[in-house]
Amino acid sequence: MTPTTPTGSTIPTGSAPSGAVDDAGGSSRSDATDNRARRAAGPGRLLAIVLTGQLMAVLDVFIVNVAVPTLRTDLHASGAGMQLVVAGYTISYAVLLIIGARLGALIGHRQAFLAGLAAFTAASLACGLAPGTGALIAFRFVQGAGAAVMMPQVLSLIQRAFTGAPRARALGAYSAVLASGAALGQILGGVLVQADLFGTGWRPVFLVNVPIGLVLLVLGPRGLRGAEEGRPGAAGGGAAGRYGSLDLAGLLLLAGAVLLFTVPMVLGQERGWPLWGWLMLGLAAVLAAAFAAYESRLARRGGAPLISPRVVGAPGMPLAVVRILLSMAANGGFLFVLTLHMQGALGYNALRAGLTFAPTCAAFGLVGLNWRRLPTRWHPVTSAAGFLLAAVSFAGVGLVLRDGSDGGAWLFVCLLGVGAGLSLAYSPVLTRTLATVKPQDAADASGVLVTSLQLGLLTGVAVFGAVFLGRTTGAGASADALWVTCLALTGTALCGAIAGLVRRVRYLR
CATH class of the missing domain: 1.20.1250.20 (MFS general substrate transporter like domains)
Structure with missing residues (x-):
């Protein structure tokens, strides 16, 4: 794999900007970390754990789509209710992704991954057992929040466990899982709905995550050990100062912009693109501009910008x-x-x-x-x-x-x-x-x-x-x-x- 420089020239993978160089220009700390990661947990096992968790999160964006007709009939749900069942996960997932990334930097990527996985698994169980539309919508929002905490940690853990050519292969697997999950979700959803296991109809679409999530939660604490530098500041290069604060103003501006963009995108078509949808998109652009301006000023003042x-x-x-x-x-x-x-x-x-x-x-x-x-x-x-x-x-x-x-x-x-x-x-x-x-x-x-x-x-x-x-x-x-x-x-x-x-x-x- 040959990464490109700003000018478009290629860099051999083994000496590439693999991320091993800290802000001070030294590489010893990152190299030592990578060596500890490989000793503490086999990189192959770590990759299997994080990519399986990632695949579950990506699948759930799409797996529900083909189950909607069955789900609507079983729960006697309205069209708006079904929209929120499908969109609730997507909305909370998209809005909270950046926040999930910062949370991993604050409490540790391994801990954040396992916490997000636990929330996602528990919410999947609750979705599969939901007695009605309202409960299912609420649990879908929680499921999306768990995925948003879990997903950003996958890349961080891969970056710390692999170097050189193995890192390139791991990143290739990461990108393949991230995007192929869309089509795979459609396939798996169709198989589970058509199978109608034990007469449960649409419920296996959510319950399938539970045994997989439990296995990952059992394997995760040991399998991910060592691929985590720990608390803020361990990454070196002044990370302590940057990760020591949460940048609440930046979080609110970005979350607001993403929320205002996401809601009309997932609900606007079904509602005939009402005026409120266009107003929300306009406000999203305003908040995005405000976020960019605020973050630039914060960085110039030596603060801790969100990104x-x-x-x-x-x-x-x-x-x-x-x-x-x-x-x-x-x-x-x-x-x-x-x-x-x-x-x-x-x-x-x-x-x-x-x-x-x-x-x-x-x-x-x-x-x-x-x-x-x-x-x-x-x-x-x-x-x-x-x-x-x-x-x-x-x-x-x-x-x-x-x-x-x-x-x-x-x-x-x-x-x-x-x-x-x-x-x-x-x-x-x-x-x-x-x-x-x-x-x-x-x-x-x-x-x-x-x-x-x-x-x-x-x-x-x-x-x-x-x-x-x-x-x-x-x-x-x-x-x-x-x-x-x-x-x-x-x-x-x-x-x-x-x-x-x-x-x-x-x-x-």
Whole structure:
């Protein structure tokens, strides 16, 4: 894996900005920490624990989607109630991600991961046993909060347990799990709902997390031991001062901005985009600007900003955020509209609709884990190439389904292309960017990038969902609406490709 410098040149992985260098320029403390981590807990076991926890959290964003019809019938829930069951997790998850990142820096990443995992597991049990819609909505918010505390710690623990080439492979697995979970959630949700285990209907969609979470809670205290420097200040380089305060003003501004953005994105389409939704989006922009201004002033005064300027200015970080937003918006929007088309116009049941995404999920995961095997000279253009492949594949999906058929074998080929293309567009960007982040900034970087991913998914569902639903009135109209939406997805992917090419042109100059 060859991370890029600000100028676009490549850096050998073994000597890369792996995060082992502290602010003072020394590496001995970080190296000693990494050695202690490897002695205390096998890195493979640690990676398995944190990535399994991460996968559960990502799956729960999507696993409920295909269960909604069954859930609504069983609980006699209203449309608004079902919206909040689906959206409650997403809202609290997106709003609290940055706060979860800072919490890990304050109390320790291992402790925060286990605390978030415990809350997530307990809330999953409560969701699976919920007697009514109101209780289920409340527990979904708690479940999202637990995921928000757990998720940012995954990257920090990986950064501390791995160096060099093993770190590159671990980050590749991290990025593959993070994004392929969307399609996998659709598949698993369909399987569980269709199985109707012991006549429990939708409840296994939540209860499946409980045994897995309990196993991780048993293995976690020992399996993660040693991959944690401890309390604030252990990271070196003045981290004590930065992590010693919570920056409550920054937290409130950022949480408010994300909340005001998230609520209309997840509820606006169903409500017909009312005035309050547009007002909330406008206020979100105002609060985001206020947050940026406040954090800049705080950093200039020598204070402790919520997000380190080192993270915002890390090599490739701004471009990485743009690419992640575009790729995840396309990913989320595509999964959403194709699910609607299959279960509506094509009459697929939950299982068949979920399994249709198996090629996309498999291609995404395989490419995410193996893209580094490509020749090194190709690495700088993998993202642009991935966006181009995704653009062609989106157009192909629209074409093969445009006549109202099921697409046959050509749909399978196009879905493989979507998964492979989006993985190439996303995984190298995330892996290379994270490789340049120092361990003491890993929590902040994880919060920024995962929040960008989540907001990209929300935006994609809202925007492409609006395009699709605005043109759908029947089976034939659904096929036409899908074609138009696929053209919009193609345009989005082309924008991602252009962003990558612009960077290469600047480098060549």
